[in-house]
Amino acid sequence: MTGTNLPATIGPASVSEMLRHGRNLLIANPAFQKWAASFPLTRLIAERQSNALFDICSGFVYSQILLACVRLDLFSKLAGGPRPCAAVAEDLDLPFDATQRLLRAATALKLVDALEGERYGLGELGAALLANPSISSFVEHHALLYADLADPVALLRGETATKLSGFWPYANRKAGDPAPAGGEAYETYSDLMAQSQADIAEDILDAFPPTGRRRWVDIGGGEGVFASALAIVAPEVEAQLFDLPPVAARARSALQRRGMLSRVTVHEGDFVSGSLPKGADVMSLIRVLHDHDDETVRGLLARIHEALDPGGTLLIAEPMGGGAGSDRVSDAYFNFYLLAMGRGRTRSVAELTALLEAGGFSDVRVVPSRRPMLANVLVAQRV
Numbered sequence: 001m002t003g004t005n006l007p008a009t010i011g012p013a014s015v016s017e018m019l020r021h022g023r024n025l026l027i028a029n030p031a032f033q034k035w036a037a038s039f040p041l042t043r044l045i046a047e048r049q050s051n052a053l054f055d056i057c058s059g060f061v062y063s064q065i066l067l068a069c070v071r072l073d074l075f076s077k078l079a080g081g082p083r084p085c086a087a088v089a090e091d092l093d094l095p096f097d098a099t100q101r102l103l104r105a106a107t108a109l110k111l112v113d114a115l116e117g118e119r120y121g122l123g124e125l126g127a128a129l130l131a132n133p134s135i136s137s138f139v140e141h142h143a144l145l146y147a148d149l150a151d152p153v154a155l156l157r158g159e160t161a162t163k164l165s166g167f168w169p170y171a172n173r174k175a176g177d178p179a180p181a182g183g184e185a186y187e188t189y190s191d192l193m194a195q196s197q198a199d200i201a202e203d204i205l206d207a208f209p210p211t212g213r214r215r216w217v218d219i220g221g222g223e224g225v226f227a228s229a230l231a232i233v234a235p236e237v238e239a240q241l242f243d244l245p246p247v248a249a250r251a252r253s254a255l256q257r258r259g260m261l262s263r264v265t266v267h268e269g270d271f272v273s274g275s276l277p278k279g280a281d282v283m284s285l286i287r288v289l290h291d292h293d294d295e296t297v298r299g300l301l302a303r304i305h306e307a308l309d310p311g312g313t314l315l316i317a318e319p320m321g322g323g324a325g326s327d328r329v330s331d332a333y334f335n336f337y338l339l340a341m342g343r344g345r346t347r348s349v350a351e352l353t354a355l356l357e358a359g360g361f362s363d364v365r366v367v368p369s370r371r372p373m374l375a376n377v378l379v380a381q382r383v
C-alpha cells in the first residue's frame with residue numbers, strides 16, 4: 001500500500017482493535033510486566049513473550065552460528081554418528097575450547113545433539129539441513145544480505161549501495177535496456193535458484209497435477225529444473241520455458257547435461273519488453289512476480305493474457321504475505337531481501353488476486369501445497 005491510498009482513520013476503528021490496543025498498553029507498563037511474570041496464570045505467557053522478543057533481538061547471532069557450522073561442514077562430519085569433542089576439534093582444525101563453544105551453541109539451537117561424555121551427534125535441525133543441501137547455499141549467500149542489512153534504516157531510506165543488487169543483474173535493468181549479454185552474475189544466481197528448485201517443483205506438481213494439460217510454459221523458468229520435473233511427471237505435456245537470453249543458454253546446457261534437452265523447449269526473450277510464446281494452456285510464474293514492481297507485474301500479466309489460450313490457467317508460486325500462513329518468511333525475510341536486491345516486493349493473496357482480476361483473469365484460488373512458507377500456489381483462469 002502506498003502513502004497515497006492509506007486509510008484516514010486515526011486510532012482504533014473497531015471494538016477488537018480497541019481491546020488489542022488496551023492489552024498492548026498494559027504490556028507496555030513495566031509494573032504490569034513485573035506482576036504478569038510472577039502471577040501463576042500469566043507467567044507462562046510472559047515467558048513465551050520474553051523468549052519471542054529475545055529471539056528477534058538475537059536472531060543474527062543464531063544465523064552466524066549456523067554459518068560457522070556450514071562453513072566448517074560440521075553436519076557432514078557428524079553424519080556418520082556421534083563423536084567426541086576432541087575428535088571434532090581436530091577435524092575442524094579449531095582449538096578444543098572453540099569447538100566446545102560452537103558445539104554447545106549448536107546444541108542449544110537443536111542443530112546438534114549433546115551426548116554423554118562430551119560427545120556430539122547430529123541434531124534434528126542439523127539432520128534436516130543435511131537432507132536439503134540448498135539451505136547451506138542460502139546460508140552462505142546470506143553473507144551479502146547480512147552486509148546490506150548492517151544499517152537497516154539507511155537501507156529503508158535507499159541510501160545503501162547494496163551487494164545484493166549486484167548479485168541479481170535483472171533487478172537493475174530498465175524497460176527497453178538491450179538484451180543482457182550474459183556473464184558471471186547470470187551464472188551465480190541461476191545456479192543458486194536451480195539448486196533450490198527441485199523441492200519446490202515437486203511441491204507444485206503435487207499440488208497442481210499437470211495431467212490432462214497440453215502445453216505448459218514456465219515463464220522465468222531459469223535453468224529448467226521445473227520444466228524437467230514436469231516433463232518427467234507428465235511426458236504427454238509439452239514442457240517449455242522462457243527466460244532472458246543468458247539464462248536460456250544456461251538452461252540449454254543444463255538440460256543437455258540432464259539428458260532432457262529433447263523433452264523441454266527453451267525460448268529466450270524479455271518479458272518486460274517482448275512477447276511470450278503462444279499456444280500454451282498453462283503458464284507458470286515461479287518465484288518471479290515478487291522480483292518486480294506493480295507496473296512490471298501488470299505488463300507481464302497483460303502479455304501472459306495475450307499469449308495464453310482462452311480458458312488457460314496461470315499458476316503463480318512464491319511466498320505470499322498478509323495472512324497467507326507464511327507472513328514471517330514473506331513479509332519480513334523476503335520483503336527485506338527484495339529491498340536489498342533493489343526491486344520488487346512480496347504481495348498478499350488479496351493483492352495478487354486484485355492484480356490478476358484487473359488483468360482479465362478470473363476464478364483465482366489458492367491451491368494447498370506442502371510448504372506454503374517457500375511457495376504459496378495460486379491459480380487463475382484466463383477469461
Ligand SMILES: CC(C)=CCC/C(C)=C/CC/C(C)=C/C=C/C(C)=C/C=C/C=C(C)/C=C/C=C(C)/C=C/C=C(C)/C=C/CC(C)(C)O
Nearest residue numbers: 128129132135138139168287288290291334337338341374
Ligand atoms: C523419526 C521420529 C521418531 C520422529 C520424527 C519427527 C518428525 C516427523 C520430524 C520431522 C523431520 C523433518 C522431515 C524435517 C524436515 C525439515 C525440512 C524439510 C526443513 C526445510 C527447511 C527449509 C529452509 C530452512 C529453507 C530456506 C530457504 C531459503 C532461505 C530460501 C531463500 C530464497 C531466496 C533468497 C530466493 C531468492 C529469489 C528472489 C530474488 C526472491 O526471487
Ligand SMILES: C[S@@+](CC[C@H](N)C(=O)[O-])C[C@H]1O[C@@H](n2cnc3c(N)ncnc32)[C@H](O)[C@@H]1O
Nearest residue numbers: 170193197220221222243244270271272286287
Ligand atoms: C528468482 S528467479 C526464479 C527462477 C525459477 N523460476 C525458480 O523458481 O527457480 C527469476 C527468474 O526470472 C528471470 N527473469 C527476470 N527478468 C526477466 C525478464 N525481463 N524476462 C525474462 N525472464 C526474466 C530470471 O532470469 C530468473 O531466471
